[in-house]
Amino acid sequence: MARADLKLDATEARIATLDLPKGGTWITAARSDALARLRAMGLPARRDEYWRYTRPETLTQADAPAAALFDSKEPQVFDTVDRLRIVFVDGVFDAAASDDLTLAGVEIERLETAAQADIHWAKDLYGVLETRGQTPVDRPLAALNSAYATDGVLIRVTGHAPKPISLIYTHKSEASDAILHHVVRLEKGAEMTLLENGPAAARFNKVLEVEVADGARFHHIRAQGRDHERRAATHIFARLGAESQFKSFTLTVNGVLTRNEAVIEMTGDDAVAHIAGAAMGDGAFHHDDTVFVTHDALRCESRQVYKKVLRNGAVGVFQGKILVKEGAQKTDGYQISQSLLLDGDSQFLAKPELEIYADDVACSHGSTSGAIDMDALYYLRSRGVPKKDATDLLVLSFLAEAVEEIEDEDLRDEIVSRLTGWLARRGG
Amino acid sequence: MLTINNLHVKLEAEDKVILKGVDLVIEPGTVHAIMGPNGSGKSTLSYVLSGRDGYEVTDGSATLDGADILEMEPEERAAAGLFLAFQYPVEIPGVGNMTFLRTAVNAQRKARGQEEMSAADFLKVIREKAKTLQIDADMLKRPVNVGFSGGEKKRNEILQMAMLEPKMCILDETDSGLDVDAMKLVSDGVNALRDAGRSFLVITHYQRLLDHIKPDVVHIMADGRIIKSGGPELALEVEQNGYADLLAAAEAV
Ligand SMILES: Nc1ncnc2c1ncn2[C@@H]1O[C@H](COP(=O)(O)OP(=O)(O)OP(=O)(O)O)[C@@H](O)[C@H]1O
Ligand SMILES: [Mg+2]
Numbered sequence: 001m002a003r004a005d006l007k008l009d010a011t012e013a014r015i016a017t018l019d020l021p022k023g024g025t026w027i028t029a030a031r032s033d034a035l036a037r038l039r040a041m042g043l044p045a046r047r048d049e050y051w052r053y054t055r056p057e058t059l060t061q062a063d064a065p066a067a068a069l070f071d072s073k074e075p076q077v078f079d080t081v082d083r084l085r086i087v088f089v090d091g092v093f094d095a096a097a098s099d100d101l102t103l104a105g106v107e108i109e110r111l112e113t114a115a116q117a118d119i120h121w122a123k124d125l126y127g128v129l130e131t132r133g134q135t136p137v138d139r140p141l142a143a144l145n146s147a148y149a150t151d152g153v154l155i156r157v158t159g160h161a162p163k164p165i166s167l168i169y170t171h172k173s174e175a176s177d178a179i180l181h182h183v184v185r186l187e188k189g190a191e192m193t194l195l196e197n198g199p200a201a202a203r204f205n206k207v208l209e210v211e212v213a214d215g216a217r218f219h220h221i222r223a224q225g226r227d228h229e230r231r232a233a234t235h236i237f238a239r240l241g242a243e244s245q246f247k248s249f250t251l252t253v254n255g256v257l258t259r260n261e262a263v264i265e266m267t268g269d270d271a272v273a274h275i276a277g278a279a280m281g282d283g284a285f286h287h288d289d290t291v292f293v294t295h296d297a298l299r300c301e302s303r304q305v306y307k308k309v310l311r312n313g314a315v316g317v318f319q320g321k322i323l324v325k326e327g328a329q330k331t332d333g334y335q336i337s338q339s340l341l342l343d344g345d346s347q348f349l350a351k352p353e354l355e356i357y358a359d360d361v362a363c364s365h366g367s368t369s370g371a372i373d374m375d376a377l378y379y380l381r382s383r384g385v386p387k388k389d390a391t392d393l394l395v396l397s398f399l400a401e402a403v404e405e406i407e408d409e410d411l412r413d414e415i416v417s418r419l420t421g422w423l424a425r426r427g428g
Numbered sequence: 429m430l431t432i433n434n435l436h437v438k439l440e441a442e443d444k445v446i447l448k449g450v451d452l453v454i455e456p457g458t459v460h461a462i463m464g465p466n467g468s469g470k471s472t473l474s475y476v477l478s479g480r481d482g483y484e485v486t487d488g489s490a491t492l493d494g495a496d497i498l499e500m501e502p503e504e505r506a507a508a509g510l511f512l513a514f515q516y517p518v519e520i521p522g523v524g525n526m527t528f529l530r531t532a533v534n535a536q537r538k539a540r541g542q543e544e545m546s547a548a549d550f551l552k553v554i555r556e557k558a559k560t561l562q563i564d565a566d567m568l569k570r571p572v573n574v575g576f577s578g579g580e581k582k583r584n585e586i587l588q589m590a591m592l593e594p595k596m597c598i599l600d601e602t603d604s605g606l607d608v609d610a611m612k613l614v615s616d617g618v619n620a621l622r623d624a625g626r627s628f629l630v631i632t633h634y635q636r637l638l639d640h641i642k643p644d645v646v647h648i649m650a651d652g653r654i655i656k657s658g659g660p661e662l663a664l665e666v667e668q669n670g671y672a673d674l675l676a677a678a679e680a681v
Contacts, residue, residue, distance in 0.1 A: 373520075374481065375518045376518055376519075376520045378479075378480050378481065378502060378518075379514070379517075379518035379520065379572075380520070380528070380531075380532070381479070381501065381502035381503045381506070382478045382479065382480075382502050382503075382505075382506055382511075382512055383506055383528070383532035383535075383536075383588060383592065384503050384506035384507050384532050384533075384535045384536035384539065384592065385503060385531055385532055385535045386501075386503045386535060386539075387501065387503065389531070389535065390503075393523055393527075393528075393531065394520070394522075394523070396522075397520065397521065397522025397523045397571075398522060400522040401522070
């Protein structure tokens with residue numbers, strides 16, 4: 001059988017195990033469109049251009065591979081932060097564990113509730129930004145998500161959110177397979193911070209669509225759960241208006257497989273998009289960041305900063321692209337992806353890409369892979385810093401450029417304390 | 429007291445012998461200088477004493493107050509009181525100078541069973557010492573040595589020495605790259621640290637530094653050995669005549 005047919009068969013086999021959720025007119029249309037998109041492109045397979053470094057099988061197979069629950073002794077990340085908490089347990093909204101969904105200047109609604117209506121503001125975004133992100137690169141897992149997501153939150157921000165909205169994902173069942181879809185719309189001049197943390201499920205498929213209107217600011221800080229065996233395929237689709245700002249940071253420690261895709265489209269002049277990630281893996285850890293930033297307006301600035309620390313056979317992948325469309329003059333694009341390999345068993349695979357159709361732009365990209373700097377290590381030790389502490393200090397300094405993308409000092413400290421905790425739990 | 433006895437060192441990676449029997453005793457409270465042609469092994473001696481990788485001691489010993497330092501990890505040597513001001517200080521991007529120093533000070537205190545220094549105390553002390561070395565607040569905040577000028581790096585080494593208060597200080601060409609005023613500044617910094625319990629081993633090519641930091645003993649190193657030792661006048665002799673006569677005399681023995 002031809003490869004394309006095999007792919008479509010695999011897709012139909014997966015679809016057969018899922019039920020399209022029931023809902024009102026707007027969502028039913030969005031879901032059936034998404035299903036049509038998925039059927040047309042088929043689920044990812046190994047030979048697909050953007051799946052060469054990450055095996056998709058466990059993300060596409062019918063059942064989620066079981067993932068042991070992880071009992072972390074430490075308090076959860078962001079616990080000390082004043083925030084509005086929205087809890088999902090294995091992908092199901094937990095009203096009892098969540099705060100009231102009310103916050104000044106913000107409308108928050110569960111997808112499940114909104115889906116019962118026949119019309120909804122989210123109609124213009126749900127599956128819409130995802131669809132825009134399907135060209136020129138297929139993202140079938142995101143289409144699957146738009147078709148089958150059972151829950152999520154729809155957030156509309158009209159003012160300045162007085163505190164962060166925090167999505168907390170707990171994993172309680174070893175075989176859970178969660179699909180969540182969130183939509184965030186920041187109206188003109190609005191501002192909010194979205195936090196996400198936790199492992200969510202044995203397997204997690206998540207889409208976050210974000211529209212940042214003119215002059216609005218969106219801050220996003222995420223800490224993916226520490227469960228060693230969990231798998232996640234996540235997508236962020238963002239569209240930025242004039243003079244808007246989008247800042248997203250992701251911390252990933254542990255997790256057997258993580259694929260984080262981000263598709264950012266800058267459609268208004270003078271917009272700023274920064275996306276960063278710090279990942280630390282030890283042993284069975286495969287972490288893939290696949291990023292696509294499109295400049296389609298004047299004087300926009302984008303930064304991609306990805307750092308990975310890998311040991312004991314951990315694998316890191318970075319596929320990052322900056323596309324500057326015709327007329328997107330004065331674009332300032334920056335991309336860096338680096339890995340620190342703590343031993344010879346670990347691996348970093350990088351595919352940086354630039355595609356530029358405007359003549360007055362400044363774009364730079366770099367990708368490196370290296371070991372701990374032995375001279376620096378010796379220098380620190382010669383000043384009395386023990387080897388383990390000196391190594392940890394160098395690891396933190398390696399990650400600093402990514403972590404510094406978090407603007408809020410308290411949230412940054414929170415992330416740094418997670419990093420130091422992870423390092424402290426490991427031997428030299 | 430630092431006692432080096434018949435020290436032989438070769439490179440680990442290749443069969444190249446660099447130190448060929450170094451003998452040196454440095455009493456507490458004294459300043460010793462080592463001069464010698466390029467490539468004679470001066471930096472190697474300082475690296476081997478501070479514990480850098482890549483060297484193999486094939487014979488001889490080195491003790492600090494009776495303890496065998498060659499068996500220790502670099503950090504243990506530091507905690508035992510040994511300090512090396514590097515000929516080429518290392519740049520460490522991403523680690524703030526201040527964080528670096530505080531980590532080092534507290535690590536050494538911890539190793540010696542002392543209490544850690546509070547952030548406030550540390551700040552007070554470092555500000556004062558930085559000021560006398562004309563190191564501004566900006567340099568303290570910046571990543572260790574990154575983008576520092578040659579002279580700034582050397583002053584930063586002396587600041588570290590002043591903060592760590594070691595008992596055996598080795599200065600490897602701390603004068604190179606310093607302008608006249610900076611040389612005075614650095615020398616004053618070193619002289620301020622001189623006391624009865626602290627010793628110095630000053631590696632230099634130039635007599636000028638020794639005008640500021642007056643040595644008790646001057647050694648000449650050539651081809652991995654100390655070929656002659658004497659008083660401060662030996663440095664003057666080198667300054668005037670170079671090494672040719674000294675080398676010839678050593679050959680003749
Ligand atoms: N890692 C190394 N690999 C190869 N050769 C080395 C290494 N380390 C030292 N050497 C050699 O050992 C010899 C002594 O070097 P060292 O740096 O100790 O000299 P030095 O006396 O400090 O010289 P200078 O006055 O130029 O600083 C030189 O010939 C040098 O090339
Ligand atoms: Mg030297």
